[in-house]
Amino acid sequence: MIYADNAATTKMSGAAINAMLNCMEETWGNPSSLYGLGQRAKDALEEARERLAACIGASPKEITFTSGGSEADNQAIRSAAALGARKGKRHIVSTAFEHHAVLHALKKLESEGFEVELLPVGKLGTVTAQQVAEAIREDTALVTIMYANNEIGSVLPISQIGAVCRARGVLFHTDAVQAAGHLSIDVNAQSIDLLSLSAHKFHGPKGVGVLYARQGIPLSSLIEGGAQERGKRAGTENVPAIVGMAAALEEACAHMDENTAKVSALRDRLIAGLSQIPYASLNGDPVNRLPGNVSFCFEGVEGESLLLLLDDRGICASSGSACTSGSLDPSHVLLSIGRPHEVAHGSLRLSLCDENTEADVEAILNAVPEIVGYLRGISPLWKDKLSGKREFVL
Numbered sequence: 301m302i303y304a305d306n307a308a309t310t311k312m313s314g315a316a317i318n319a320m321l322n323c324m325e326e327t328w329g330n331p332s333s334l335y336g337l338g339q340r341a342k343d344a345l346e347e348a349r350e351r352l353a354a355c356i357g358a359s360p361k362e363i364t365f366t367s368g369g370s371e372a373d374n375q376a377i378r379s380a381a382a383l384g385a386r387k388g389k390r391h392i393v394s395t396a397f398e399h400h401a402v403l404h405a406l407k408k409l410e411s412e413g414f415e416v417e418l419l420p421v422g423k424l425g426t427v428t429a430q431q432v433a434e435a436i437r438e439d440t441a442l443v444t445i446m447y448a449n450n451e452i453g454s455v456l457p458i459s460q461i462g463a464v465c466r467a468r469g470v471l472f473h474t475d476a477v478q479a480a481g482h483l484s485i486d487v488n489a490q491s492i493d494l495l496s497l498s499a500h501k502f503h504g505p506k507g508v509g510v511l512y513a514r515q516g517i518p519l520s521s522l523i524e525g526g527a528q529e530r531g532k533r534a535g536t537e538n539v540p541a542i543v544g545m546a547a548a549l550e551e552a553c554a555h556m557d558e559n560t561a562k563v564s565a566l567r568d569r570l571i572a573g574l575s576q577i578p579y580a581s582l583n584g585d586p587v588n589r590l591p592g593n594v595s596f597c598f599e600g601v602e603g604e605s606l607l608l609l610l611d612d613r614g615i616c617a618s619s620g621s622a623c624t625s626g627s628l629d630p631s632h633v634l635l636s637i638g639r640p641h642e643v644a645h646g647s648l649r650l651s652l653c654d655e656n657t658e659a660d661v662e663a664i665l666n667a668v669p670e671i672v673g674y675l676r677g678i679s680p681l682w683k684d685k686l687s688g689k690r691e692f693v694l
């Protein structure tokens with residue numbers, strides 16, 4: 301099997317599995333219990349908090365554990381909105397191609413009287429700090445812009461956007477779920493006030509994540525109950541998952557440079573090879589791009605069929621995002637960069653990690669052109685294009 305869907309989820313690293321097994325066997329107590337077993341679990345929890353904080357240049361007090369990226373996004377946005385509303389600020393700036401965890405949270409706030417402004421992301425799928433500066437108003441409560449896009453891989457100028465927000469006194473949240481472990485994060489140097497992470501995107505376990513909130517920013521609880529996480533996130537902490545997450549992020553950050561060099565070389569070979577296919581077009585920014593992301597639109601091809609035929613050859617890939625596959629709507633991300641509906645349906649995302657090999661790339665480069673050719677061969681739409689009855693779009 302060739303796994304090329306690391307943007308959807310990753311295989312757990314050995315370090316994360318070992319850390320979790322050890323925790324489940326040795327420090328399985330409730331970290332809120334006062335006896336030794338509980339206190340050892342508490343120590344493991346706090347050590348993980350310190351190690352995770354160190355990976356992003358934060359202090360441990362600024363780390364809240366959540367059930368993943370979606371919860372962290374929701375809590376960050378809810379908290380900033382509540383804070384803004386208390387000061388009469390109800391304007392929120394974001395982008396058209398955020399993850400649904402952000403977009404749907406913003407939709408809900410809109411129905412509660414907030415005004416949400418989604419910046420256009422252009423053909424390359426990015427926004428400039430200038431666009432953000434122009435959008436900020438007196439009543440702006442929050443700017444929430446992702447660090448890197450999960451579908452098309454563009455990396456956004458987060459440091460510059462952070463600097464603009466800081467200068468204007470506006471809270472800045474970034475969904476760094478796709479960036480963590482692949483791109484360096486320093487919440488102070490990058491002027492980030494709120495940041496979301498998800499362990500299963502960097503070879504940690506599923507169902508656990510981090511919300512970083514700069515000291516002094518009050519968080520609103522999404523879940524009421526006990527006083528865990530300084531009263532900001534009730535419920536007994538998932539200590540094994542948290543410990544596994546810390547091990548995974550530390551390992552990813554320690555090997556970031558070598559992994560980036562290796563993975564981006566594989567990515568570039570894939571991009572060069574797939575670009576040879578006629579009527580194929582790369583999605584996203586060719587330069588400011590996640591090391592492992594390859595995203596294409598192929599005209600005259602149904603993305604779902606492409607995925608199934610790749611699966612027959614043991615290749616795991618994705619079309620649009622995992623969250624939207626199964627729905628017939630084309631990806632909002634591909635529409636946001638101006639892909640017409642028809643072409644947006646013919647997308648393929650391959651997302652690599654350091655376990656992928658050159659042989660994987662060769663196998664993918666053998667399979668995709670053949671399958672695209674086959675699918676076009678049986679497509680009435682494609683026949684119409686070839687005969688001139690319909691226009692080519694790409």
Ligand SMILES: *Cc1c(COP(=O)(O)O)cnc(C)c1O
Pocket residue numbers: 307367368369370371373399401446448449450475477478498499500501507508509
């Ligand atoms: C995966 C992902 C999320 C959601 O994280 P979960 O831990 O699966 O809830 C949010 N944002 C981005 C950019 C993602 O890729």
